[in-house]
Amino acid sequence: MSAAIIARGLTHGYGEGPVLRALELDVAAGEVLFLMGPSGCGKTTLLTLIGALRSVQEGQLHVLGHALHGVDDAARVASRRRTGFVFQHHNLHRSLTALQNVMVGLEARGLSRSTDATEMCRAALAAVGLAGLDARRQDKLSGGQRQRVAIARALVGGPQLLLADEPTGALDSATGREVMAAMRGLARAQGTTVVIVTHDPRLHEPGDRVIAMEDGQIRSMERELAP
Amino acid sequence: MTRRIIMLALGCIGIAAATVLLLRPAVREAPAAIAVPRVAVALGRIEPLGDTITLAGPQGNRSGRIAQLLVEQGQQVTAGQALAVMDNAAALTGQFEQARASARQRQARIAQRVVEMEAEEAALGAALVQERATRDRARWELERTQRLERGGVLREAALIDRRLALDVAEQKVASAELSLARAQRRDVDGRRLEEAVLIAEREMATATLAQMEQEAALATLRAPAAGRVLRINTRPGEVPGSDGVLLMGDTSRMRVRAEVFESDVPMVSPGQRVRITSRALPEPLHGEVAWIGLRVGRQTILREDPAATLDARVVEVMIGLDAASSARVAGLSGLQVRAHFGARLPLGWIQLAHQPGRFAMALSGVAAAVTLVFMQLGFMNMIFDTTVMVHRLLRADLVLVSPAFRDVTSSGTIPRRRVVQALGVDGVADAEALYTATRDWVKPDGERGTLLLLGVRPDFAAFSDPAISAQQSLLTQPGSILLDAGARGDYRAVLAGLARGEDWRTEMGARAVTVVGRFRLGSSFGNEGVLITSDDTLQALAMNRAAAAPNIGLIRLAPGADLRRVQAAIAASLDPADARVLTHAEFVQHTRGFMVRNSPIAIVFGFGLVVGLVVGAMVVTQILTADVQEHMAEYATFKAMGFSNRRILAIVYEQSMLLAALGFPIGLACALGIYELIRAAVAMPITMPFARVAMVFAATFIMCALAGTLATRRARRVDPADVF
Ligand SMILES: Nc1ncnc2c1ncn2[C@@H]1O[C@H](COP(=O)(O)OP(=O)(O)OP(=O)(O)O)[C@@H](O)[C@H]1O
Ligand SMILES: [Mg+2]
Numbered sequence: 004m005s006a007a008i009i010a011r012g013l014t015h016g017y018g019e020g021p022v023l024r025a026l027e028l029d030v031a032a033g034e035v036l037f038l039m040g041p042s043g044c045g046k047t048t049l050l051t052l053i054g055a056l057r058s059v060q061e062g063q064l065h066v067l068g069h070a071l072h073g074v075d076d077a078a079r080v081a082s083r084r085r086t087g088f089v090f091q092h093h094n095l096h097r098s099l100t101a102l103q104n105v106m107v108g109l110e111a112r113g114l115s116r117s118t119d120a121t122e123m124c125r126a127a128l129a130a131v132g133l134a135g136l137d138a139r140r141q142d143k144l145s146g147g148q149r150q151r152v153a154i155a156r157a158l159v160g161g162p163q164l165l166l167a168d169e170p171t172g173a174l175d176s177a178t179g180r181e182v183m184a185a186m187r188g189l190a191r192a193q194g195t196t197v198v199i200v201t202h203d204p205r206l207h208e209p210g211d212r213v214i215a216m217e218d219g220q221i222r223s224m225e226r227e228l229a230p
Numbered sequence: 231m232t233r234r235i236i237m238l239a240l241g242c243i244g245i246a247a248a249t250v251l252l253l254r255p256a257v258r259e260a261p262a263a264i265a266v267p268r269v270a271v272a273l274g275r276i277e278p279l280g281d282t283i284t285l286a287g288p289q290g291n292r293s294g295r296i297a298q299l300l301v302e303q304g305q306q307v308t309a310g311q312a313l314a315v316m317d318n319a320a321a322l323t324g325q326f327e328q329a330r331a332s333a334r335q336r337q338a339r340i341a342q343r344v345v346e347m348e349a350e351e352a353a354l355g356a357a358l359v360q361e362r363a364t365r366d367r368a369r370w371e372l373e374r375t376q377r378l379e380r381g382g383v384l385r386e387a388a389l390i391d392r393r394l395a396l397d398v399a400e401q402k403v404a405s406a407e408l409s410l411a412r413a414q415r416r417d418v419d420g421r422r423l424e425e426a427v428l429i430a431e432r433e434m435a436t437a438t439l440a441q442m443e444q445e446a447a448l449a450t451l452r453a454p455a456a457g458r459v460l461r462i463n464t465r466p467g468e469v470p471g472s473d474g475v476l477l478m479g480d481t482s483r484m485r486v487r488a489e490v491f492e493s494d495v496p497m498v499s500p501g502q503r504v505r506i507t508s509r510a511l512p513e514p515l516h517g518e519v520a521w522i523g524l525r526v527g528r529q530t531i532l533r534e535d536p537a538a539t540l541d542a543r544v545v546e547v548m549i550g551l552d553a554a555s556s557a558r559v560a561g562l563s564g565l566q567v568r569a570h571f572g573a574r575l576p577l578g579w580i581q582l583a584h585q586p587g588r589f590a591m592a593l594s595g596v597a598a599a600v601t602l603v604f605m606q607l608g609f610m611n612m613i614f615d616t617t618v619m620v621h622r623l624l625r626a627d628l629v630l631v632s633p634a635f636r637d638v639t640s641s642g643t644i645p646r647r648r649v650v651q652a653l654g655v656d657g658v659a660d661a662e663a664l665y666t667a668t669r670d671w672v673k674p675d676g677e678r679g680t681l682l683l684l685g686v687r688p689d690f691a692a693f694s695d696p697a698i699s700a701q702q703s704l705l706t707q708p709g710s711i712l713l714d715a716g717a718r719g720d721y722r723a724v725l726a727g728l729a730r731g732e733d734w735r736t737e738m739g740a741r742a743v744t745v746v747g748r749f750r751l752g753s754s755f756g757n758e759g760v761l762i763t764s765d766d767t768l769q770a771l772a773m774n775r776a777a778a779a780p781n782i783g784l785i786r787l788a789p790g791a792d793l794r795r796v797q798a799a800i801a802a803s804l805d806p807a808d809a810r811v812l813t814h815a816e817f818v819q820h821t822r823g824f825m826v827r828n829s830p831i832a833i834v835f836g837f838g839l840v841v842g843l844v845v846g847a848m849v850v851t852q853i854l855t856a857d858v859q860e861h862m863a864e865y866a867t868f869k870a871m872g873f874s875n876r877r878i879l880a881i882v883y884e885q886s887m888l889l890a891a892l893g894f895p896i897g898l899a900c901a902l903g904i905y906e907l908i909r910a911a912v913a914m915p916i917t918m919p920f921a922r923v924a925m926v927f928a929a930t931f932i933m934c935a936l937a938g939t940l941a942t943r944r945a946r947r948v949d950p951a952d953v954f
Contacts, residue, residue: 047954056951084872090953094867098584110574111871168954
């Protein structure tokens with residue numbers, strides 16, 4: 004199995020001291036990885052680096068076989084197109100319907116090529132349990148539904164990597180579990196590598212890898228066992 | 231009239247209101263309409279992003295065949311690298327070597343000759359010394375012989391011999407001096423004459439050498455810049471043709487030149503993602519729309535399908551390939567491909583439509599600017615038009631005016647005999663003098679008004695308005711006048727009286743005048759209206775006017791006469807110091823042009839026009855900037871998902887173009903309504919020529935594009951890392 008993410012000596016800071024300190028990380032393709040740790044330990048920072056939203060300051064980072072250190076803006080844009088993002092807040096466009104929001108995801112990936120683009124987007128919405136809500140705008144959707152639209156948007160077109168930062172953070176636990184299940188379902192169907200930042204250990208499933216971060220470094224790495 | 235204006239004004243408001251109201255349902259219906267995006271597919275060709283260079287063979291009579299090609303098609307070359315050698319290279323190199331040897335030989339010859347000449351000079355110097363010694367000796371011998379002869383020791387014959395010997399010696403000295411002087415002669419540079427000649431010859435040989443070197447160098451073709459050899463057009467043994475020896479270009483970045491059907495262009499926008507496929511490519515390439523051509527042309531790349539339409543109209547769209555794709559097709563310049571334009575959501579439109587209040591405000595900003603611009607242009611042209619209203623009323627093919635002529639109220643006078651003279655010119659059917667004067671009179675309400683008085687012989691049809699011609703016979707009665715019904719002031723009672731056949735008496739200066747008829751022209755800024763009378767009445771009313779000094783000569787041509795030729799003939803008979811002859815069109819343009827150039831009107835209204843556009847641009851910028859500001863989070867999210875900067879900016883530009891396209895017709899409708907109101911209120915001509923509509927339409931788009939550009943400044947700074 005090939006590696007989806009390889010980080011070597013990754014160091015990153017915002018001015019006053021490094022937030023990430025010579026971080027080393029390997030994630031295999033198709034793996035589901037949980038990133039846990041105290042607030043401010045650098046989880047989001049790591050995610051933005053893997054997602055090519057920031058440029059690498061020091062160290063080496065390979066994502067989906069492409070180097071992200073010492074590359075230009077165009078290479079970062081290309082990398083983003085191979086990656087899906089789910090944020091703590093849904094970040095849906097308020098003027099767009101659920102279906103249009105998902106289509107934006109497809110357009111960004113450059114894959115919408117025919118009327119089947121619409122079908123792809125509808126299917127993605129159905130896969131997260133939102134069949135029939137295509138024409139709703141976000142103000143007519145519940146928090147969990149909005150987050151599921153965001154997941155459909157992140158996963159439509161089959162990105163090889165999904166990065167999620169506390170995707171259930173703004174939801175109650177029951178809705179959180181539903182959203183998590185929707186995400187896993189779609190990701191598994193497409194063989195997507197998933198990296199999730201969360202504070203909620205109840206979301207883990209057997210076979211997931213759990214990484215504990217502390218002070219910008221990885222403290223421990225373990226695999227969730229069958230109960 | 232008033233009812234029509236109210237209807238029009240209501241119509242304008244209706245259009246504006248309907249546009250705004252229609253947007254609300256659009257918000258609801260839009261999703262259904264755009265949920266199924268159509269996609270565009272176009273044919274295209276791959277080419278290098280940079281310019282291609284056609285490398286021509288050497289020019290001139292020394293050009294030859296290609297002897298040897300040093301590169302292959304597809305090969306990467308560096309700047310200055312040798313690409314091909316011409317078959318005359320060896321001959322040219324030989325000639326160069328020969329020239330070099332010749333130059334060297336000249337140099338050596340100079341050195342040699344200088345040494346020789348120095349030696350010759352020394353020898354001549356020595357010879358001179360020798361000859362002088364011989365002469366001194368001969369002189370001494372002669373003196374001694376003379377002394378001896380006086381002593382009677384020697385005979386006279388010996389003395390003669392000695393004298394002869396001295397003469398010979400002196401001649402030899404002179405000759406030796408001359409030879410030495412010749413050898414020592416120098417030119418202005420202090421060089422021996424022969425040396426100067428030799429140096430000139432050497433310089434010529436050096437110049438020939440440089441030329442031969444250049445020609446020999448040209449026989450080897452070198453790459454003018456780094457790049458890849460795209461195509462070889464001339465093989466060894468061939469003479470380079472018009473398409474040169476080879477085609478090269480920078481292939482580090484490639485692009486696709488695609489021909490998109492005109493009808494598909496709305497589905498293409500800058501920054502849009504494009505997938506490129508071809509049978510020759512195992513995997514698709516990816517790129518982005520760089521720019522869309524403005525020109526519509528015929529299709530040049532044809533489908534393999536022979537039944538496909540051949541003369542479809544297409545627009546050229548340039549697609550920049552990303553680095554990875556460029557690398558894959560670096561050697562495939564010219565490959566025919568298909569470009570699949572990804573469906574894209576009309577995000578600009580959706581965002582605008584979702585906020586009808588803001589949309590309406592932006593639209594009214596654009597519409598207000600458009601209206602303002604139309605008003606300024608309308609007023610300005612109205613003023614210019616009123617200055618030539620009377621010109622247009624006069625019926626003449628050619629017009630005689632004074633060199634001082636500006637307009638009918640400031641015209642100067644011409645000698646009457648010039649008008650009479652014109653009658654004698656071939657092709658002139660009729661000519662008559664027109665007198666003008668501005669006079670005050672007492673209006674029906676008792677106030678004074680200044681009017682322009684036109685006086686002409688009543689039996690001469692001087693006016694283009696048939697209503698005037700019909701009433702001119704009434705003017706034979708002294709003191710009778712025709713009144714402009716469009717004159718400023720309340721003449722309703724007078725006009726009503728005229729309609730009943732009652733004349734109106736009033737006074738002008740101290741004289742009584744009678745209004746016996748009417749016509750309609752309208753007031754201008756210079757005077758309240760126009761009165762028409764006979765030449766005699768005018769001279770009586772304007773006391774200082776002499777019959778011999780009219781203001782304008784009206785000339786009409788015989789049928790079939792050539793306007794320009796007659797004009798030239800009259801001009802030839804005139805004294806340019808007292809009259810000029812103009813065609814009627816020149817006559818109108820003369821005054822209009824004078825006003826445009828010499829009045830502040832154009833500047834004042836031009837300023838108002840600029841203010842209108844600037845205010846419009848500011849309103850649109852403000853509203854678009856607010857929209858960008860509000861959507862920063864969404865734009866950051868889009869960027870995180872892989873939208874390029876360009877695609878984000880396209881949203882803003884889409885909005886600004888929509889505002890231009892929708893705001894313009896509203897502004898135009900309002901302007902038309904206002905024009906109508908003005909026409910009714912001030913009795914002045916105000917029109918809407920098509921050129922003006924087109925010009926303001928273009929200005930509106932430029933204004934909105936500028937506003938869009940200003941608004942994108944904020945959008946450029948969107949940071950995708952801000953989404954967390
Ligand atoms: N844009 C920024 N500018 C300056 N400092 C930042 C920025 N983003 C994060 N930091 C700092 O970097 C550190 C790590 O932040 P990060 O967001 O990666 O933590 P986190 O592990 O995601 O925390 P949380 O669990 O609270 O989300 C924090 O101390 C934070 O203050
Ligand atoms: Mg965080």
